[in-house]
Amino acid sequence: MPPIVQSLLLVTAQVIVLLAVSPFLVGLIRKVKARFQCRQGAGVFQPYADLAKLFHKQPVLSTTTSWIFTATPYILFASTLSAGLLVPTLSSQAPLNFAGNIIALVYLLALGTFFLILAGLDAGSAFGGMGGSREAIVASLTEPTMILSVFTIALTAGSTNLSTIVHKTALLEGIVTDPSPHLMALAALFIVTLAETGRVPVDNPATHLELTMIHEAMVLEYSGRYLALVEWAAGLKLAVFLSLIANVFAPWGIATTLTPAALAIGLVAYAVKIAGLAVSIGVLECMFAKLRLFRVTDLLGVAFILALLGLLFFYILRS
Amino acid sequence: MVLPLYPRQPDTQRLAASICASVAAGAGIALGLLGLTAPEPVAFSISSTAPLLVFAIRIDPLSAFFVLTISLVGLAAAIYAVGYVRHFQGGTSIAALGSLANGFLLSMTLVVLADNGLFFLMVWELMSLASYFLVVTEHEKTDVRYAGFFYLAMTHIGTAFIALAYLILFQSAGSFSFEAFRHPERAVPEEIRTLIFLAALIGFGTKAGIVPLHVWLPYAHPAAPSHISALMSGVMIKTAIYALIRIYFDFLGGQFPWWWGFLVLLAGALSAILGVMYALMEHDLKRLLAFHSVENIGIILLSIGAGMIFQTYGLKEFAALGLLAGLYHTINHAMFKTLLFLGAGSLLYAAHTRNMEEYGGLLRRMPWTGLFFLIGAVSISALPPTNGFVSEWLIFQTLFLSVQLPDLLLKLMLPIAAAILALTGVLALACFAKAFGISFLALPRSAHARHAEEVPAAMKIGMGIPALLCIGLGLAPMAAIPLLDRITEPLTGVSIAGKVLALDGWALAPVNMEFSSLSPSMLAAMLILTGLLGLALAFLFGGRLAKRYYKTWGCGMNLSPRMEYTATGFVQPIKRVFSTIYQPTVKLETEFLQESRYFAKQRKFELHIEPVFEKHLYDPAVRVFLKIADRLRLLQAGSLHLYLAYIFVTLAVLLLFAV
Numbered sequence: 021m022p023p024i025v026q027s028l029l030l031v032t033a034q035v036i037v038l039l040a041v042s043p044f045l046v047g048l049i050r051k052v053k054a055r056f057q058c059r060q061g062a063g064v065f066q067p068y069a070d071l072a073k074l075f076h077k078q079p080v081l082s083t084t085t086s087w088i089f090t091a092t093p094y095i096l097f098a099s100t101l102s103a104g105l106l107v108p109t110l111s112s113q114a115p116l117n118f119a120g121n122i123i124a125l126v127y128l129l130a131l132g133t134f135f136l137i138l139a140g141l142d143a144g145s146a147f148g149g150m151g152g153s154r155e156a157i158v159a160s161l162t163e164p165t166m167i168l169s170v171f172t173i174a175l176t177a178g179s180t181n182l183s184t185i186v187h188k189t190a191l192l193e194g195i196v197t198d199p200s201p202h203l204m205a206l207a208a209l210f211i212v213t214l215a216e217t218g219r220v221p222v223d224n225p226a227t228h229l230e231l232t233m234i235h236e237a238m239v240l241e242y243s244g245r246y247l248a249l250v251e252w253a254a255g256l257k258l259a260v261f262l263s264l265i266a267n268v269f270a271p272w273g274i275a276t277t278l279t280p281a282a283l284a285i286g287l288v289a290y291a292v293k294i295a296g297l298a299v300s301i302g303v304l305e306c307m308f309a310k311l312r313l314f315r316v317t318d319l320l321g322v323a324f325i326l327a328l329l330g331l332l333f334f335y336i337l338r339s
Numbered sequence: 340m341v342l343p344l345y346p347r348q349p350d351t352q353r354l355a356a357s358i359c360a361s362v363a364a365g366a367g368i369a370l371g372l373l374g375l376t377a378p379e380p381v382a383f384s385i386s387s388t389a390p391l392l393v394f395a396i397r398i399d400p401l402s403a404f405f406v407l408t409i410s411l412v413g414l415a416a417a418i419y420a421v422g423y424v425r426h427f428q429g430g431t432s433i434a435a436l437g438s439l440a441n442g443f444l445l446s447m448t449l450v451v452l453a454d455n456g457l458f459f460l461m462v463w464e465l466m467s468l469a470s471y472f473l474v475v476t477e478h479e480k481t482d483v484r485y486a487g488f489f490y491l492a493m494t495h496i497g498t499a500f501i502a503l504a505y506l507i508l509f510q511s512a513g514s515f516s517f518e519a520f521r522h523p524e525r526a527v528p529e530e531i532r533t534l535i536f537l538a539a540l541i542g543f544g545t546k547a548g549i550v551p552l553h554v555w556l557p558y559a560h561p562a563a564p565s566h567i568s569a570l571m572s573g574v575m576i577k578t579a580i581y582a583l584i585r586i587y588f589d590f591l592g593g594q595f596p597w598w599w600g601f602l603v604l605l606a607g608a609l610s611a612i613l614g615v616m617y618a619l620m621e622h623d624l625k626r627l628l629a630f631h632s633v634e635n636i637g638i639i640l641l642s643i644g645a646g647m648i649f650q651t652y653g654l655k656e657f658a659a660l661g662l663l664a665g666l667y668h669t670i671n672h673a674m675f676k677t678l679l680f681l682g683a684g685s686l687l688y689a690a691h692t693r694n695m696e697e698y699g700g701l702l703r704r705m706p707w708t709g710l711f712f713l714i715g716a717v718s719i720s721a722l723p724p725t726n727g728f729v730s731e732w733l734i735f736q737t738l739f740l741s742v743q744l745p746d747l748l749l750k751l752m753l754p755i756a757a758a759i760l761a762l763t764g765v766l767a768l769a770c771f772a773k774a775f776g777i778s779f780l781a782l783p784r785s786a787h788a789r790h791a792e793e794v795p796a797a798m799k800i801g802m803g804i805p806a807l808l809c810i811g812l813g814l815a816p817m818a819a820i821p822l823l824d825r826i827t828e829p830l831t832g833v834s835i836a837g838k839v840l841a842l843d844g845w846a847l848a849p850v851n852m853e854f855s856s857l858s859p860s861m862l863a864a865m866l867i868l869t870g871l872l873g874l875a876l877a878f879l880f881g882g883r884l885a886k887r888y889y890k891t892w893g894c895g896m897n898l899s900p901r902m903e904y905t906a907t908g909f910v911q912p913i914k915r916v917f918s919t920i921y922q923p924t925v926k927l928e929t930e931f932l933q934e935s936r937y938f939a940k941q942r943k944f945e946l947h948i949e950p951v952f953e954k955h956l957y958d959p960a961v962r963v964f965l966k967i968a969d970r971l972r973l974l975q976a977g978s979l980h981l982y983l984a985y986i987f988v989t990l991a992v993l994l995l996f997a998v
Contacts, residue, residue, distance in 0.1 A: 071880075075877060075881035076881055076882075077881075078885050078887055079886055079887070080889050081886050081889075082888075082889065082890065082891040083890050083891075084890070084891055084898070086702040086709075086779075087702075088702065088780060093873070094870045094874060095870065097869065097870070097872075098865075098866045098869040098870035098872075098873060099866060099869075101872070101873075102866050102869050105869075116861070116865070117856070118841075118842065118846050118852065118858055118861070119846075119856075119858045119861040119862055119865065120856070120858065120862055121855045121856060121857065123732055123735050123855075124862060127721065127723050127728055128866075130768055131723060133768070134722060134771075137769075137772040137776065138775060138776050138780060140776075141772075141781055141904065142776070142780040142781060144780075144781035144782045144891050144902075144903050145893060145903075146902055146903065146904050149776075149903065149904020149905075149908065152904075153904065153909045153910070153911065153912055156765075156768070156772060156773075157769075157913050157916060159769070160766050160768075160769060160913070161916075163761045163762065163764070163765045164758035164765075165758075166761075167735075167758055168755075168757075168758045171757065175742055178854065179855065180854065180855040181853075181855055241891060244881075245877045245881045248877070248880075248881075249876075249877060313912065314915060317916050328755070331751065335747060335750055
C-alpha cells in the first residue's frame with residue numbers, strides 16, 4: 021500500500037472510531053451513575069438514539085440570533101474532531117502527527133469554546149451569557165495546568181508531539197526510573213478533564229438549574245440538528261481527553277506497527293482503557309457533590325500546583 | 340510623506356492627505372521588502388551644520404522589517420481615513436489632522452531608519468510630538484486634554500532615559516553614529532553596559548507600555564481618532580521594540596549576563612498578564628484594546644527575553660528562534676490590533692459611543708465590520724489557524740526549549756512563563772468573547788445601536804487589508820519565516836529558516852520534527868474538512884433542513900435588552916477570582932419604599948477597580964514633585980533684574996569650573 025493511502029485509511033479509521041465511541045462513553049457514564057443510584061437507567065446506546073432523533077427534528081431558531089449561532093455547531097464539531105485527530109488512538113503513528121502538537125490541541129479546543137461562548141450570548145437570554153461567563157473562568161484556570169502537565173510528560177519523551185510521546189513511551193524509550201512526575205501530571209490532567217468536559221464536581225451535565233449549569237446554559241437555545249452536533253461535539257471532547265490520558269500515561273497495547281493484528285489489538289486495548297476511564301468518571305460523579313462555582317477555583321488551583329510539582333520533581337530527580 | 344495641505348475644501352484635504360499617505364505607504368512596503376531581501380545594508384546620509392548631527396539613514400533587514408510593518412498599517416489607516424475623517428469635519432481642521440497623521444507616519448519611519456544617535460533622538464521627539472497633537476485632536480474635551488498631558492509627561496520621562504542611554508554610548512564611542520556605537524573606541528566596562536541596558540529598558544519601556552510604565556497608554560490611545568489609535572497601538576509602540584533589539588543585540592553585540600534576559604522576560608510576563616486582566620474589566624472598547632497592547636508588548640518581550648537568555652548561554656539557534664518568534668508576533672500584533680482599532684472606530688462612527696454596554700446586535704446591522712472584527716478577535720485570542728496562534732505557538736516552543744539551559748532556576752521559570760502565556764491566552768479569549776459578543780450579538784442595547792448603519796466602502800477596505808493579512812500570515816508562515824530569518828541571522832550569527840521550516844515549508848518544526856511541529860495550513864484544511872463532514876452528517880441523518888424562527892424564551896416575559904447579560908456581568912466571576920489583583924470596591928445604595936422595606940424604589944450600584952499603579956506609584960511621585968516645584972517657585976520672582984543676575988551667576992560658576 022502506498023504511504024498516502026495508508027495515511028488516509030488511518031485518518032478515516034480514527035474519525036470513525038472517535039465519532040462512534042463518543043456517544044457510547046456518554047451512555048456508559050450515565051449507566052454507571054444510574055446503577056450507583058439503584059436505578060436501572062437507560063441503555064448504554066441511548067445517546068445514539070438521542071442523536072438520531074435530534075437530527076430528524078426541525079430546529080427552532082431564535083429571531084435575535086445571527087449567523088454565529090448557526091455556524092457555531094459546525095465550528096465546534098470541526099474543532100473538536102480536528103483536535104481528536106491529533107491524539108493517537110489505535111496506533112501510535114498518527115498520520116496527522118505533523119499537523120500540530122499538544123499546544124495546537126489545546127488551542128483547537130479553545131476555538132470551539134470561543135464560538136460556544138459567542139453562541140451563548142447570541143440568543144440574548146441571560147442564561148447563555150451566564151454559561152459563557154462561567155465557561156470562560158473555568159477555561160482560564162484549566163489551560164495553564166494543562167500546558168504545564170503535558171510539558172512535564174513532554175520532557176521525559178523529548179517531544180511535544182502527542183504521537184511521538186506515545187510511541188516512545190509505548191516502546192519504553194526515555195522512561196525515567198521514578199514515575200512521580202508522571203503521577204503528578206496525571207492527577208492534574210484528570211482534574212482538568214473533569215473541568216473541561218463539564219463533569220461533577222465542576223459542572224453537572226444532568227441538570228438544567230440556572231444556579232449551577234455551565235455547559236448546558238450555553239447550549240440552552242439549541243435544538244434539532246444543531247443540538248445534535250453540539251452534543252456530539254461534547255461527547256467527542258470527552259473522548260479526546262480520555263484518549264489523551266489513556267494513551268499518554270498508559271500506552272500499553274497501542275499499535276506501534278501498522279499490521280492488521282497490531283491494529284486489532286490496539287482497538288481492543290483502546291476500548292478497554294477508555295471504557296475503564298469512563299466508568300471511573302461515573303463512579304467519581306456519584307461520590308462527590310458538585311462544588312459551588314467559586315470553590316471550583318480551589319480545585320483547579322490544586323491541579324495547577326500538582327502540575328507544577330510534577331515539573332519540579334522531574335528536574336530534581338534528574339539532577 | 341508629509342504635505343502641507345493647501346486646498347480649502349475639507350473633502351479635498353481629506354482625500355489628498357490619504358492619497359499621499361497611501362502612495363508613501365506603498366513605497367514604504369516596497370522599500371521594506373527590498374530591504375529584507377537585499378544582500379547588503381544600504382546607507383545614505385546628509386551632513387548638517389550642527390556638530391555631531393548627521394542626517395544618516397541605513398536600511399538593514401531589521402529596519403526594513405519595521406518599515407514594512409509601519410507601511411502596511413499606514414496603508415490600511417490611510418485608506419480607512421478617507422471615510423472615517425468625515426466624522427470630524429466641521430469641528431476639527433482636516434488639513435491639520437491629515438498632515439499631522441502623515442508627519443507621524445514619516446517620523447516613525449525615520450525612527451527605524453535613523454543611523455545616528457542625535458538624529459534618532461530628533462525624529463523620536465518628532466514622533467512623540469506628532470502623536471501628542473493627534474491625541475489631542477478633540478481638545479475641547481477635558482479628558483482628552485488630560486490624556487494628552489499625561490502622555491506628554493510620560494513620554495518625556497522616557498525620552499530622558501533614552502537620551503541618557505545614548506549619551507553613555509556616545510561617551511565610549513566618541514561619536515553619535517550607530518557604526519561607532521557598534522564598535523566603540525574603548526571597551527565599555529560592565530557597569531556602564533548595565534546602565535545602558537537599564538536606561539534603555541526604562542526609556543523605551545515607557546513608549547512600549549510595559550507594566551508599570553504603561554499607565555499613559557489606556558488614556559492616550561483611546562483619546563486619539565481611531566485610525567491614529569491603530570497607528571499608535573499597531574506600530575508606534577513597536578518602535579520601542581525595534582530600539583531595544585537594536586541596542587541589545589546590535590550595539591551591545593548580544594553579549595550580556597543572564598539576568599538581563601530574565602528581567603526582560605519578567606517584565607514581559609508581568610505586562611502580558613496584567614495587561615489582559617485590566618483589559619477584561621474595561622467596557623470602553625478602545626481602552627480595552629489599549630490594555631491589550633500592553634498585553635501583546637508583554638508577549639513580544641517574553642519571547643525576546645527568552646531569546647536573550649539563550650544568547651547568554653551560547654544557544655544561538657534558540658536565541659534566534661526567540662527573536663524570530665517575537666518579531667513574528669510584532670507584525671502579527673500590528674495587523675490584528677490595527678484591524679481591531681479600525682473596527683472600534685467603525686463602531687464609534689456608527690453608534691457614536693465607545694461604551695460596549697450600549698452596543699449589541701450590530702452584526703446584523705454592520706455585517707462587514709462584524710466579520711472583520713471577528714477575524715481580529717480570533718487572531719488576538721491566538722486561535723488556530725490565524726496569525727496570532729502561529730506566533731504564540733512559536734513562543735511556546737521557545738519557552739519549552741528551556742530544557743537545554745544549564746540553570747535550574749531558568750529551567751523552571753521558562754515553563755512557568757509558558758503557563759502565564761497560556762493563562763494570558765485564555766483570558767484574551769474571554770475578553771474578546773465579551774467584546775464581540777456584547778457588541779455584535781443579541782439585541783441592540785441602546786437607540787444608537789438600533790440605528791447604526793454599515794460604514795462606507797473606504798473604511799471597509801481599510802479593515803479588509805489587515806484582515807486578509809491576519810489570515811495570510813497565519814496560513815503562510817513559509818513566506819514570513821525566511822524573511823524574518825534574514826533579520827535574526829546578522830543579530831545572532833546563525834540562520835534557522837531551514838530548521839524552523841519542514842516539509843517544504845508546509846510545517847513549522849522549531850529545531851526538529853521530533854520535538855514539535857505545526858502545520859497551520861493542514862490545521863485549516865482539517866477544520867474545513869471536518870466542518871464539511873459535520874454538514875454532511877447533518878444532511879445524511881436529518882435530510883433537508885427546515886427551520887422555524889421564534890423569539891428567545893424570556894422566562895415568560897418578552898425578551899428585552901435589559902435582560903441580556905452585560906459586559907460587567909460577564910466578567911464578574913473573573914473579577915471575583917482574581918480579586919487580589921483588582922481590589923474591587925462595590926457600593927450598593929438602596930432606597931426603599933416608605934410603606935415597606937420589602938420593595939425597593941431605586942438601587943444604585945457602583946463598581947470601581949483599584950488603579951494600583953497610579954495610586955501607589957504615580958500619585959506619591961507626583962506629590963513629591965509638586966512639593967519640590969512649590970519650593971522652587973521662590974526662584975521665579977518675575978523680575979527681569981533677578982533673571983539677569985541668575986544668568987550672571989551661572990556664567991561665573993561655569994567660568995570657575997572651566998578654570
